[in-house]
Every structure is written in structure tokens, then in C-alpha cells.
Amino acid sequence: MRSMIYKPFESRCLTDELPNVSEILRPLLQRTPPEQQPLLIAFAERLAAERYRGWADGAADEARKSQLLACAAREDEIARRIESLYPEAAATERELLDKPPELEEINRSVFADRPLAQQFAIQAAGERLGAATWRAFAAAAQSDHARQAFLTCAELEEESAVALETLLAADCQIEG
Numbered sequence: 001m002r003s004m005i006y007k008p009f010e011s012r013c014l015t016d017e018l019p020n021v022s023e024i025l026r027p028l029l030q031r032t033p034p035e036q037q038p039l040l041i042a043f044a045e046r047l048a049a050e051r052y053r054g055w056a057d058g059a060a061d062e063a064r065k066s067q068l069l070a071c072a073a074r075e076d077e078i079a080r081r082i083e084s085l086y087p088e089a090a091a092t093e094r095e096l097l098d099k100p101p102e103l104e105e106i107n108r109s110v111f112a113d114r115p116l117a118q119q120f121a122i123q124a125a126g127e128r129l130g131a132a133t134w135r136a137f138a139a140a141a142q143s144d145h146a147r148q149a150f151l152t153c154a155e156l157e158e159e160s161a162v163a164l165e166t167l168l169a170a171d172c173q174i175e176g
Helices: 021-030 034-057 062-083 089-098 102-111 116-140 144-175
Strands: 002-007 012-017
Touching (some): 021 034, 034 062, 034 116, 062 089, 062 144, 102 116, 116 144
16 A cells, blocks of 8 residues: 655655555454454554554644544544443453454554654554444444444544544645
């Protein structure tokens, strides 16, 4: 996947190859029973919320910090909505992460040693992928309640993608 990003230390926008989040997560999801996949993704949403809070802590201005904290809140809301669909959500998530606990390693390695702008671009792509994934779950949902929860999650994912893409575009305009 090619994506326009800003390299802060080079003071210019350019196109760099970024990891394909879908390709990276596909093997993990394929090994997870379909009925448990939403819970695995809910855990990933919690990891993303932590990442957003970390980015917010390092934000240079209050507007950027506020946008990133809003993204973190959306990630937590997505996880909460999905977990509410499963009576034993916490136990199932622990079980999924125990065998093997690679989601946390994937989470670290995809973002490690990358400039912040690349991290934002990767996360924005992940948000778009998340929106599509929640829509797919909605299409297969057995109840209207679950279908609505999945569709709401898709909307929340898209809001965060737009927020990150807006931050990246502003950086490119300032430095470009």
C-alpha cells in the first residue's frame, strides 16, 4: 500500500511504502474461530486506544492532543460495544491472547522505529480496515442488536481515520 506521509526531519511530504495491516493481521484472524474474531479485534482496539493516548501525551498543541484523545475514546467505545455482545468477553479475550500472544507483538512491531507521521498513516489505514471489518460482521450478524453495534463501530473507526488523515494533511501543507 502506498500512502502520502510527512517525514518531519526531512521537511517534505513524500510517498513511502507502509506495512499492509490487512496482510499482517490475516494469519492471526484466520487462526481465530469466526465467532471469536470480534473479541480479538476488540482487544486490538484497546491497544490502539493506548497508542492514541501516548501520541496525545507527546502532542505539541492542545488541538492535536484533543483530537488524539477523542480517537482514543472512540477505540475504547468500540471495544466496550463489542465486549457487551459477549457474556464472557474478558475470559475469551484472555484465552485468545494466551495462544499465542502475538497480537501485542504485531502491535509493537508495526509501529516501532517509525516516524510519527508514518505511524499515523498506518493507524489511519487500520481504522479504514476496521470499518470494513465491522461492516462485514454486521452483514453476518444474527441479531439487530449486534448488527447495530457493528455498524456503530464502523462509523467510529471512520471518524478516527478522518481525524488522522486531517492531521497528516495539515502537516503536509505546513511543511510541503
